[in-house]
Amino acid sequence: xxxxxxMAPESATINSVFGIGLQAELQxxxxxxxxxxxxxxxxxxxMEGDDNENVYEVVEGVVILSxxxxxxxxxxxxxxxPGQLFGVSLGDSSGYTAETVTAVRLRRYPYQSLDQSxxxxxxxxxxxxxxxxxxxxxxxxxxLLLGRKSAMEKLASFxxxxxxxxxxxxxxxxxxxxxxxxxxxxxxxxLTTETVSRTISRFRQLGIIELRxxxxxxxxxxxxxxxxxxxxxxxx
Amino acid sequence: xxxxxxMAPESATINSVFGIGLQAELQxxxxxxxxxxxxxxxxxxxMEGDDNENVYEVVEGVVILSxxxxxxxxxxxxxxxPGQLFGVSLGDSSGYTAETVTAVRLRRYPYQSLDQSxxxxxxxxxxxxxxxxxxxxxxxxxxLLLGRKSAMEKLASFxxxxxxxxxxxxxxxxxxxxxxxxxxxxxxxxLTTETVSRTISRFRQLGIIELRxxxxxxxxxxxxxxxxxxxxxxxx
DNA sequence: CGCCATGTTGATCTAATTCAATAACTGTGG
DNA sequence: CCACAGTTATTGAATTAGATCAACATGGCG
Numbered sequence: 001x002x003x004x005x006x007m008a009p010e011s012a013t014i015n016s017v018f019g020i021g022l023q024a025e026l027q028x029x030x031x032x033x034x035x036x037x038x039x040x041x042x043x044x045x046x047m048e049g050d051d052n053e054n055v056y057e058v059v060e061g062v063v064i065l066s067x068x069x070x071x072x073x074x075x076x077x078x079x080x081x082p083g084q085l086f087g088v089s090l091g092d093s094s095g096y097t098a099e100t101v102t103a104v105r106l107r108r109y110p111y112q113s114l115d116q117s118x119x120x121x122x123x124x125x126x127x128x129x130x131x132x133x134x135x136x137x138x139x140x141x142x143x144l145l146l147g148r149k150s151a152m153e154k155l156a157s158f159x160x161x162x163x164x165x166x167x168x169x170x171x172x173x174x175x176x177x178x179x180x181x182x183x184x185x186x187x188x189x190x191l192t193t194e195t196v197s198r199t200i201s202r203f204r205q206l207g208i209i210e211l212r213x214x215x216x217x218x219x220x221x222x223x224x225x226x227x228x229x230x231x232x233x234x235x236x
Numbered sequence: 237x238x239x240x241x242x243m244a245p246e247s248a249t250i251n252s253v254f255g256i257g258l259q260a261e262l263q264x265x266x267x268x269x270x271x272x273x274x275x276x277x278x279x280x281x282x283m284e285g286d287d288n289e290n291v292y293e294v295v296e297g298v299v300i301l302s303x304x305x306x307x308x309x310x311x312x313x314x315x316x317x318p319g320q321l322f323g324v325s326l327g328d329s330s331g332y333t334a335e336t337v338t339a340v341r342l343r344r345y346p347y348q349s350l351d352q353s354x355x356x357x358x359x360x361x362x363x364x365x366x367x368x369x370x371x372x373x374x375x376x377x378x379x380l381l382l383g384r385k386s387a388m389e390k391l392a393s394f395x396x397x398x399x400x401x402x403x404x405x406x407x408x409x410x411x412x413x414x415x416x417x418x419x420x421x422x423x424x425x426x427l428t429t430e431t432v433s434r435t436i437s438r439f440r441q442l443g444i445i446e447l448r449x450x451x452x453x454x455x456x457x458x459x460x461x462x463x464x465x466x467x468x469x470x471x472x
Numbered sequence: 473c474g475c476c477a478t479g480t481t482g483a484t485c486t487a488a489t490t491c492a493a494t495a496a497c498t499g500t501g502g
Numbered sequence: 503c504c505a506c507a508g509t510t511a512t513t514g515a516a517t518t519a520g521a522t523c524a525a526c527a528t529g530g531c532g
Contacts, residue, residue, distance in 0.1 A: 067380045069466055075380040088369060096376060118358070125361040126354070132368040133324060139375035140332060144303045144311040146382035147426030151520070182479065190383030192521060197480055214529080230305055387488070418511060431488060433512055450497075473532105480527070490517070497510075502503105 016083040017131050018057060026121045033113035037106045045098040045106070046087070052095070054108045056087045061104030062179055066187065067096045076188035078138070079180065081165055085131060102179045146190045149230065154189040155199045156228035159209070163219060176217045252319040253367050254293060262357045269349035273342045281334035281342070282323070288331070290344045292323045297340030298415055302423065303332045312424035314374070315416065317401055321367060338415045382426045385466065390425040391435045392464035395445070399455060412453045 018030060036059070039045065046052045048067060056063075063080040077096060080086045086098055118125040145157055159176060167173040178185075182193045182200075189196065200217075203209045208225050210218040219225060254266060272295070275281070282288045284303060292299075299316040313332060316322045322334055354361040381393055395412060403409040414421075418429045418436075425432065436453075439445045444461050446454040455461060 067376060069380065069384060071466060073384040075383045077376045077379050089373070118362070122355060122358055122361065125358065125365060129361060129365050129368060132365060132372055135372055136368055136375060137325070139372060139379065140303060140313045143313050143375065143378055143382060144305065146379060147311045147423075148305060148309040181477090187383075193479080194481085194522080195520060198520095201480070230307060417509090428489060429511080430490085430513085433510095434488095437512070475530105475532085477530090478528080481525085483522100483524085485520105485522070487519100487521090488517105489519085490515100492515085493513085495510100495512070498508085500505105500507085502505090 016057065017085050017127060019083065022123065022127070023121065026117065026124060029117055029120075030109065030114075030124075033117075034107050034109045037108055039100045039104045039106065041100055041102050041104075043100045043104075045100065048095045048097045050095070052087050052089060053111050054087055055085055055111055055114060056098070057085050057107040057109070058082050059105040059107055062101040063104060063106075064099050064101050064180060064184055065096050066099070074187045075190070076184060077142075079188070082169070088128070088132065101184070151189075151191055151195050151199050152202070152228050153230045154191065155196065155203065156225050157231060158185065158189060159203075159217065159219065159225060160222075160229050160231075162217075163222075174219045174222075176219065177215065178217050179215055252293065253321050253363060255319065258359065258363070259357065262353065262360060265353055265356075266345065266350075266360075269353075270343050270345045273344055275336045275340045275342065277336055277338050277340075279336045279340075281336065284331045284333045286331070288323050288325060289347050290323055291321055291347055291350060292334070293321050293343040293345070294318050295341040295343055298337040299340060299342075300335050300337050300416060300420055301332050302335070310423045311426070312420060313378075315424070318405070324364070324368065337420070387425075387427055387431050387435050388438070388464050389466045390427065391432065391439065392461050393467060394421065394425060395439075395453065395455065395461060396458075396465055396467075398453075399458075410455045410458075412455065413451065414453050415451055 018027075022030075034057075039061075045056065045063065058080050060082055063086060064076055065078045065080065065086055066074050066076045068074050078086075079101070080098075089095060114124070114128075118128070145154055149157065162176040162178065163173045166176055171177075180188075182196045185191075186193045186196045191199075200209070200211075203225075204211060206224070208219070208221045208228075210220055212218055254263070258266075270293075275297075281292065281299065294316050296318055299322060300312055301314045301316065301322060302310050302312045304310050314322075315337070316334075325331060350360070350364075354364070381390055385393065398412040398414065399409045402412055407413075416424075418432045421427075422429045422432045427435075436445070436447075439461075440447060442460070444455070444457045444464075446456055448454055
């Protein structure tokens with residue numbers, strides 16, 4: 001599979017959880033026990049119910065995490081971008097499914113060896129703890145979005161989030177890479193495909209965004225988009 | 237304030253995060269740096285936006301955690317029961333508000349001293365990591381609930397959750413202690429007070445639950461309640 | 473080209489919200 | 503102990519945001 005060419009435009013790993021700041025010794029140790037994996041678009045990494053013994057780092061591409069109800073309704077719990085982890089299911093995990101959205105380069109760390117490394121290098125445990133804490137904050141924000149925001153507010157928040165991500169990766173914050181389908185976005189925001197499509201159309205009609213290239217959304221008016229997001233904050 | 241009497245019926249700390257399993261030495265150390273606090277019902281512990289420098293353990297009573305949108309809509313992100321922690325906002329926290337639901341006994345641990353203890357006792361860091369991981373799993377389940385479940389499914393899931401909690405505290409799993417208001421429940425489940433009230437009424441009419449004592453809900457038919465919960469699981 | 477997945481748009485429909493009225497319960501002070 | 507004020511809960515009627523159903527467009531790819 002020649003996915004290097006396809007992945008090229010979306011590379012650049014900047015703020016890795018396992019990135020700069022770790023002792024070289026630890027970095028080597030982690031590197032040794034890990035392995036690189038390449039997957040095409042729309043492939044499964046692991047399924048809800050599997051007992052996954054690994055932590056994955058996305059090196060390149062986008063991964064989608066989701067959970068299902070018994071009758072097949074899906075909730076997307078997150079999109080994972082380069083430098084971020086998934087698969088950390090310590091504790092009495094209930095599990096989720098991880099699939100690729102784009103072609104993806106992954107680094108796999110067996111959980112057992114990370115566990116051992118944590119004994120030797122407390123800084124690793126710290127970093128993990130910090131990471132899960134941040135995930136928890138993100139999860140709480142998503143609960144606010146799912147439970148209390150309108151379709152327009154949801155979409156606006158989502159687009160602004162993509163923009164931050166874009167900026168964090170030193171790329172144009174107005175040119176949003178949106179490789180996931182409308183259905184994926186819908187399942188992330190607690191909406192239907194149709195509503196996502198309609199809401200995007202409305203933002204387009206309002207001149208807030210433009211759909212120039214397929215797979216990208218261009219933000220024209222950040223101010224009005226921010227107004228719609230009606231975001232977090234009793235920052236009195 | 238004589239709240240000992242009022243709190244008596246809801247005591248018993250069983251599965252504390254800082255409970256059995258920690259070295260005695262560490263336990264002492266934690267105990268020394270911590271302090272006990274008593275609060276009445278409906279008091280604020282800290283507000284969204286405050287930079288909170290502490291981790292709290294609920295010793296007795298129930299605490300409610302919530303976030304607000306700019307225009308005042310509220311999302312309850314969780315209820316905290318005896319033995320559980322809140323206030324862990326490492327990382328680039330955005331914060332939330334913590335208020336008491338009932339009269340509450342809290343143990344406060346300054347974050348800084350926990351941090352130091354983690355250096356000396358890696359087991360503490362482990363325990364924290366395990367705890368945040370479990371919180372993350374709970375958060376993902378809540379996202380599924382908020383994004384994809386109907387009002388009846390939400391209520392059924394909530395009641396079953398309370399039942400598990402009740403059982404975990406060695407109390408009757410059919411007699412649910414529900415000290416929070418319908419509004420609190422609504423803000424937790426992404427509904428309105430009226431819908432929560434109506435849905436409870438419907439379960440009552442169906443003979444699935446009974447409202448005998450104020451502040452409690454009695455489950456009569458777990459099987460049908462479980463059917464309604466339409467719960468997590470592609471446990472193929 | 474023609475197939476299949478994805479996306480858009482329109483016309484209904486409905487679950488839950490909103491608005492409104494009343495009831496029940498809590499606590500407070502005379 | 504009771505009245506009355508305030509919060510909390512219930513129930514009904516009207517409204518609506520978003521879902522569902524349906525038709526068609528687009529676009530990538532063998």
